[in-house]
Structures are given as C-alpha cells and as structure tokens.
Amino acid sequence: QVHLVESGGGLVQTGGSLRLSCAASGGTFSTYGMGWFRQAPGKEREFVGSITWNGSRTYYADSVKGRFTISRDNAKNTWNLQMNSLKPEDTAVYYCAAAKLGWGTSRLNEYPYWGQGTQVTVSS
Numbered sequence: 001q002v003h004l005v006e007s008g009g010g011l012v013q014t015g016g017s018l019r020l021s022c023a024a025s026g027g028t029f030s031t032y033g034m035g036w037f038r039q040a041p042g043k044e045r046e047f048v049g050s051i052t053w054n055g056s057r058t059y060y061a062d063s064v065k066g067r068f069t070i071s072r073d074n075a076k077n078t079w080n081l082q083m084n085s086l087k088p089e090d091t092a093v094y095y096c097a098a099a100k101l102g103w104g105t106s107r108l109n110e111y112p113y114w115g116q117g118t119q120v121t122v123s124s
Helices: none
Strands: 003-007 010-013 018-025 033-039 046-051 058-060 068-073 078-083 092-099 118-123
Touching (some): 003 092, 018 033, 018 092, 018 118, 033 068, 046 068
Antiparallel strands (some): 003 018, 018 078, 033 092, 046 058, 068 078, 092 118
16 A cells, blocks of 8 residues: 655744655555645645656746755655745645656646645744
C-alpha cells in the first residue's frame, strides 16, 4: 500500500525559509511524477510545483516561481520542497502527491496518492 509522509513544516517569519520533505513507501516511485500542493483555510487546494520522474524538469505555480525549488532522490524515494523568501500568503497545509504520469502534471485529479499534509505558517 502506497504511503506518503510529509515533514518539515512549521512557523517561520516573513522572508524566512523552510524545507519540506516527503517520504514514500509501498511502491517503486522512480517512474512517478511527484507534486506539491497547498490548501489555505477557506480555499481550494492548489498546485505549487511538480517534478518529472527523472528530475529533469520542474514546474511551478507563478506565485512561487523563483522562490521554491523541488528536488527528488529516487534512490531514497524522497522528494523535497525548498521554500525561500516566504510570505504570509504562503501559509497553508502543504501536501505531497505521487502520480503514475511521469511528466509532473499540475492537475490535482491526476494524483492518486497523497500525504497527510504538513502545516506551514508564515508570520508577518
């Protein structure tokens, strides 16, 4: 059974940095595209970024482009979200997700596997 677990969330001041990690188990993920999404209170879950199965390409929402970086380590079944220059509007629960589609889709409904989420709070 596929299981994804996020870690690394917390409270940070505006302009600070956090690094989220996602560990996967219960399968072989080296051919999977991986994504990060977030959901703020009262808002829909939204795409943050994604990475292709081999890490050759990454994609980001305009709101985080230039500040966030996604990486992956297929040997360890982990992938990370480095978040720099954080803003209060980045406050949300962040979710990692895995898709059998290897090209790093931004479509939420193409990700069948999800972590439980980790809270990121950016104070002003």
